[in-house]
Amino acid sequence: MRTIKLVLEYDGTDFVGWQRQPNGISVQEVVEQALEQVLGAPAQLLSAGRTDAGVHARGMVAHFTTDGTQPLRAFRDGVNRYLPATVAVRDAMEERPGFHARFDARGKWYRYSLYRSPVRSPLHARTAWHLRGRLDLAAMRAAARLLVGRHDFAAFRAAGCAARSTVRELFDITLNENGELLCIDVRGSGFLRHMVRTLAGTLVEVGQGRRSVAEVRDLLLGGERCAAGVTAPAHGLCLMEVWY
Incomplete structure (x- = not known):
């Protein structure tokens, strides 16, 4: 049996998330259907993780096993012929x-991704959280530095998160400006459910002056989810890369 790894890009707007679900079309479902067209047999994809409804990816990784002898280009070019334009x-x-x-x-x-402007942008509407008003980037960066390292991120996980441990390690968090766009890049060994979106929502509240840098430090000392910031909208999040 061969083990094939795929790197996938998708716009998650019209999907219920990565994983197959009974209430709508998932990214996993459409890719597995396309693979079946190429392989002539069903294939099960196992992914690096799950993205929620509306979340995008530039570098989702998934693998499957097959006894097929197709060349590797068939799993890229051939599969792409059967995929929608959004995957x-x-x-x-x-x-x-x-x-x-x-x-x-x-x-x-x-x-x-945050889009900072008094006027909404149709071009960024599907991929960035639209915010009006000024953000204090110095305060946001100071708060972000506190989050780097190995911490208990219990205050930043969604209700219903099934992770046995809430301790995770963040390698770095950077805030990068590109005109009206502000990108919060978060790299780490692993993440809890909604963790990045809650981190983003908390940093935005710091930038808006609604929360102090010291409060962010306190959240790492056993804070409850209700004490952290809002969960930022799903459409602003993108899985950029998975490392091996």
Whole structure:
């Protein structure tokens, strides 16, 4: 059996998320259907993680096993012919037997995009959170520095998160400006459910002067979810890369 790794890009706006669900179309479902067209047999994708409804990806990783002899280009170009315009296989490669997209991952990079303008942007409406008013970037960066490292992020996880431990390590958080766009780039070894969106919402509240930098430090000392900031809208989040 061959183990094939796919790197996928998608606009998550019209999907119920990555994982198959009974209440709508998922990214996993449309990619598995396209793979079946190429393989002539069903294939099960196992991913590096799950993205929620509305969340995008530039570098989602998933793998499947097959006894098919198709060349690797069939798993990129061939599969792409059967995918909607909002989903694409960016790369396909053969991995060692036993490779697992989730369990072998060493880290992930997420980007949360903010569009700062008094006027909404149709071009950024699907991929960035529209905010009016000034943000204090110096305060946001000071708060972001406190979050880097190994901490208990219990205050930043969604209700219903099934993770056994809430301790995670963030490698870095950077805030990068590009005109009216502000990108919050978060890199870490792993993430809790809605963790990046809650981090983004909390940093925005700091930037708006609604929360102090010291309060962010306190959230890492056993804070409750209700004490952290809002969960930022899903459409501003993108999974950029998974490392192995």
